[in-house]
Amino acid sequence: MKNDIIIxxxxxxxxxGEFNVLKxxxxxxxxxxVVVIIGPSGSGKSTFIRTLNHLEEHQKGELVINGIEMSHxxxxxxxxxxxxxxxxxxxxxxxxxxxxxxxTLAPVxxxxxxxxxxxxxxxxxxxxxxxxxxxxxxxxxxxGGQQQRVAIARSLAMKPEIMLFDEPTSALDxxxxxxxxxxxxxxxxSNMTLLVVTHEIGFxxxxxxxxxxxxxxxxxxxxxxxxIFNNPKEERTKLFLSQILDG
Amino acid sequence: MKNKYFxxxxxxxxxxxxxxxxxxxxxxxxxxxxxxxxxxxSSVSWEVIPRNLKLILTGSYPVGELWxxxxxxxxxxxxxxxxxxxxxxxxxxxxxxxxxxxxxxxxLNFSSGSRIWLIILSILQIFGYLFARYIAGEKSKTVIIIxxxxxxxxxxxxxxxxxxxxxxxxxxxxxxxxxxxxxxxxSITSIIFSFIIGLMLALGRRSELPVIKYFSIGVxxxxxxxxxxxxxxxxxxxxxxxxxxxxxxxxxxxxxxxIILFHSAYMAESIRGGFQGLPKTQYEAAYAMNFNKFQSLxxxxxxxxxxxxxxxxxNSLTGMVKDTSLISIIxxxxxxxxxxxxxxxxxxxxxSPQVLLFLSVIYFILCFSISQTSRKIEAGMNYDxxxxxx
Numbered sequence: 001m002k003n004d005i006i007i008x009x010x011x012x013x014x015x016x017g018e019f020n021v022l023k024x025x026x027x028x029x030x031x032x033x034v035v036v037i038i039g040p041s042g043s044g045k046s047t048f049i050r051t052l053n054h055l056e057e058h059q060k061g062e063l064v065i066n067g068i069e070m071s072h073x074x075x076x077x078x079x080x081x082x083x084x085x086x087x088x089x090x091x092x093x094x095x096x097x098x099x100x101x102x103x104t105l106a107p108v109x110x111x112x113x114x115x116x117x118x119x120x121x122x123x124x125x126x127x128x129x130x131x132x133x134x135x136x137x138x139x140x141x142x143x144g145g146q147q148q149r150v151a152i153a154r155s156l157a158m159k160p161e162i163m164l165f166d167e168p169t170s171a172l173d174x175x176x177x178x179x180x181x182x183x184x185x186x187x188x189x190s191n192m193t194l195l196v197v198t199h200e201i202g203f204x205x206x207x208x209x210x211x212x213x214x215x216x217x218x219x220x221x222x223x224x225x226x227x228i229f230n231n232p233k234e235e236r237t238k239l240f241l242s243q244i245l246d247g
Numbered sequence: 248m249k250n251k252y253f254x255x256x257x258x259x260x261x262x263x264x265x266x267x268x269x270x271x272x273x274x275x276x277x278x279x280x281x282x283x284x285x286x287x288x289s290s291v292s293w294e295v296i297p298r299n300l301k302l303i304l305t306g307s308y309p310v311g312e313l314w315x316x317x318x319x320x321x322x323x324x325x326x327x328x329x330x331x332x333x334x335x336x337x338x339x340x341x342x343x344x345x346x347x348x349x350x351x352x353x354x355l356n357f358s359s360g361s362r363i364w365l366i367i368l369s370i371l372q373i374f375g376y377l378f379a380r381y382i383a384g385e386k387s388k389t390v391i392i393i394x395x396x397x398x399x400x401x402x403x404x405x406x407x408x409x410x411x412x413x414x415x416x417x418x419x420x421x422x423x424x425x426x427x428x429x430x431x432x433x434s435i436t437s438i439i440f441s442f443i444i445g446l447m448l449a450l451g452r453r454s455e456l457p458v459i460k461y462f463s464i465g466v467x468x469x470x471x472x473x474x475x476x477x478x479x480x481x482x483x484x485x486x487x488x489x490x491x492x493x494x495x496x497x498x499x500x501x502x503x504x505x506i507i508l509f510h511s512a513y514m515a516e517s518i519r520g521g522f523q524g525l526p527k528t529q530y531e532a533a534y535a536m537n538f539n540k541f542q543s544l545x546x547x548x549x550x551x552x553x554x555x556x557x558x559x560x561x562n563s564l565t566g567m568v569k570d571t572s573l574i575s576i577i578x579x580x581x582x583x584x585x586x587x588x589x590x591x592x593x594x595x596x597x598x599s600p601q602v603l604l605f606l607s608v609i610y611f612i613l614c615f616s617i618s619q620t621s622r623k624i625e626a627g628m629n630y631d632x633x634x635x636x637x
Contacts, residue, residue, distance in 0.1 A: 055531050081537040092532035096550050106536040138630040
């Protein structure tokens, strides 16, 4: 199953008004691959992963996910979204539902799973991310790290093929980063396709199959963690790495 | 000899020479006003209130059919009782107050028939609560939702009647409805419909379809730019001219449509404010989870929007209750209309201050109940620091 392509981008372009955020992205990602995207802020890396589930619309180029072409056809968008889970920087849990309801809501309403099944599955997932004891609480009563783990469980409940992480640890206090990264590392080892935008170099070195360096709306360089971190070819990559590793 | 009241007075009222002077002046005026108020209270005759109580409460609704209103109140009392079961800590202060109030009114100088009904109202609330607790159990929520949804049509059907004069529920024409009954009917109907229409206008204004968007903006801006009284007169005077008489609705419906339209426009803007206050990320999370637009709206967006705009909603609701009094201008005998009529009666010449004061008390109780209830609801929706119910 390795080496079969799950995401294929050809010359993907996007504008915000006059501003060209993505200036032609070409990348193919294989099933089960863990891809970490790094780059300075404003480089378009978040926008890129948000185009993958159509939270942002691309204006030019081709995007094929799991054999489905992303177009403006709402049916295709829904099909693609049902295969992609997304974890946001600010968690974006639904504050008026309990943790358990947050996780069961989409399976019950979107996938029409029975309440009992969804409940059992949700408890399994909470067990997996280590906070089963918080199931009856509201998101507002949890710490940031716990909320982010709930958000991961919520995405997993839809049984996605691909998980997108948009700076999942950037809004967290330092002591909570590890608990979230641990869950992500466990996911990375479970053969799921992961796209992670992050500044956590340690995480990238530990689990990434490939590092992609973004700047000015383009992919500047990509390769294995060893290639990127130890022998970067491009000047801009070197500069960026020296900045984040020293700082 | 320093007790704490004396100390408080000393520290807050007499702490500087100018505060002392202000305190003396204010006390003097307070004394004057209170004295004249008490004198007025004891000198005027309050006969006008009990003599006209029936008129103030129900207008000229036929005496023989008053039992229908008691039945409606009974149903409301029962549903209220069932609704108390939603309170997590069992019956709390407000609920207890609502239970005791009708029963305690029975000790006042009412006719014996009314006294029995008042006691029944108290008993029905308790019965509703016990029913929810011990018989309906988990199904209480369904009972509450269906009950309250059906309540409005039931109320109208029961008050207006539908059989001939020999039948069990003879038709009572709307021009016999009046007083508190009419004010309440119009308030409840306006609140419900202007919320629904306001919500649709707010959604319309946010729509991506230009036709719907500009239509909604047009409606909102046009209605907001017109005084309510103009709308009422338009409905009262112009509509009958514009429409053939066979399809022209009655005065009550025309007046109510004016109020509903007017408040829908304001409601729409309040609700739109709520939508805009919600972070965009909630929509994104909903779409990323593959909820369709309708599900996102109903399950995720609306509950949060409503929670956020409760204070503004209360503002509108109390405003609406009081605005219903404007219909007296087009000749409907609501609370204000009927009190004007009473004051015009030569028998009660000069008694209108008493009637107006009584009216203010009724309006105050209505609006205060709305704001109290809303505070309870707001506290109940405060999920940030709430322990989840097991």
